[in-house]
Amino acid sequence: MARTDRRQGWSAPSMRVAFAAAFAVVVVLVGLRLTVRDESHAISWLALPPLAASAFLPWRWVVGVGLASMAAAFVHLWIIFDFGMVGVAAHGVDFLVVSVAVVISAAVAVVRERDDERMKRLTQLASVVQQAILRPIGERLGPFDVAARYVSARSGAEIGGDLYEALNTEFGVRIIIGDVRGKGLDAVRLSSTVLGSYRHVAFERSDQRCMVNDLDHAVARNAGDEDFVTAILLQERGGTLEILNCGHPPPMLVRDGVATYLEPESMAPPLGLGPSVQELTVRLQPGDRIFLYTDGLAEARKDGEFFPIRERAWSLIGHGNTGDGLASLESALRRWVGGPLTDDIALLLLDYRPESG
Numbered sequence: 001m002a003r004t005d006r007r008q009g010w011s012a013p014s015m016r017v018a019f020a021a022a023f024a025v026v027v028v029l030v031g032l033r034l035t036v037r038d039e040s041h042a043i044s045w046l047a048l049p050p051l052a053a054s055a056f057l058p059w060r061w062v063v064g065v066g067l068a069s070m071a072a073a074f075v076h077l078w079i080i081f082d083f084g085m086v087g088v089a090a091h092g093v094d095f096l097v098v099s100v101a102v103v104i105s106a107a108v109a110v111v112r113e114r115d116d117e118r119m120k121r122l123t124q125l126a127s128v129v130q131q132a133i134l135r136p137i138g139e140r141l142g143p144f145d146v147a148a149r150y151v152s153a154r155s156g157a158e159i160g161g162d163l164y165e166a167l168n169t170e171f172g173v174r175i176i177i178g179d180v181r182g183k184g185l186d187a188v189r190l191s192s193t194v195l196g197s198y199r200h201v202a203f204e205r206s207d208q209r210c211m212v213n214d215l216d217h218a219v220a221r222n223a224g225d226e227d228f229v230t231a232i233l234l235q236e237r238g239g240t241l242e243i244l245n246c247g248h249p250p251p252m253l254v255r256d257g258v259a260t261y262l263e264p265e266s267m268a269p270p271l272g273l274g275p276s277v278q279e280l281t282v283r284l285q286p287g288d289r290i291f292l293y294t295d296g297l298a299e300a301r302k303d304g305e306f307f308p309i310r311e312r313a314w315s316l317i318g319h320g321n322t323g324d325g326l327a328s329l330e331s332a333l334r335r336w337v338g339g340p341l342t343d344d345i346a347l348l349l350l351d352y353r354p355e356s357g
Helices: 012-036 043-053 059-080 085-089 092-133 184-201 208-222 309-317 322-337
Strands: 144-151 162-169 172-180 229-237 240-246 252-255 258-261 280-283 289-293 345-352
Touching (some): 043 059, 092 184, 144 162, 162 184, 162 345, 172 184, 172 289, 208 229, 258 309
Antiparallel strands (some): 144 345, 229 240
8 A cells, every 4th residue: 555645645656746747847847948048037937846846745845846946947057058157157046036936835835734734633633522422323223224424524623513323222222313503612512412411311211202302401501592403313112113303304214215204294493492393103114214314415415406315315225235325325425516515414324124133
């Protein structure tokens, strides 16, 4: 495996290619100038290669490109003035321009590398925090095969507030998926509050409506004036799925090649806004798949058109194992969007297989 530069994320062969390309630019520029044999103060254009290299190469490599530019400037003048040093000395200002450009380029590369390293550390920290909050979910939970996936919209250190949990309790399998309004540490803090409360009340409350009240109070106590959490709570007991939706995109049932949204007659407000929930009950059949997601998927769009989740559900997540299904969905979504996602996405896929329980 090719070694990767820890600061830049470039493999060593890629960096060598980039350095060779910068050096080739120097040679080509000198060749062009020698073709016209221009004796004017025109070697300052050799300051361009190190300046360009500072945008993507480490500072030591930038200095190498700069030294190559200075050597090329000397050779250029030496040849133009018939291998004499008098003409070379007369162009000291040109050498000064190139030298200053090399110093500036190296300084820019140093600052860029430090910023890259800082961003890398922050990203690693964000990943650790995210993993600490979103605990891994086993592949088998009660009568379900389960897969969970967190799709980050950005490579930086901004953390989203998407959350999920799945627990096997004496009251049945209980699952939550939600999305905190906002980003950053405040969203993470509120997400942690919701998950901490849920992991407690899921084992204590026999009625999911009471759980919603508990979570609503927890959010109200810890959220800001404009903060809230959309969420769905699910419970499976004896083949019956009970769904409570608090302002969240509806789950999807994939059965026999058909995808159907599981929506209550009226939507309750999010947690933190005093939801009065209406329970939706679904009788499950072996092979049913329940797909849960956050609004990063529901709102993904290209040229104003939303990603066709329902139309493509069966082909992407309706067969095969649940982990591969979510991986296929993410790949299809990224290809369809054709650019960066605008929001993080949490995904859960449940495959009802009671005979394997």
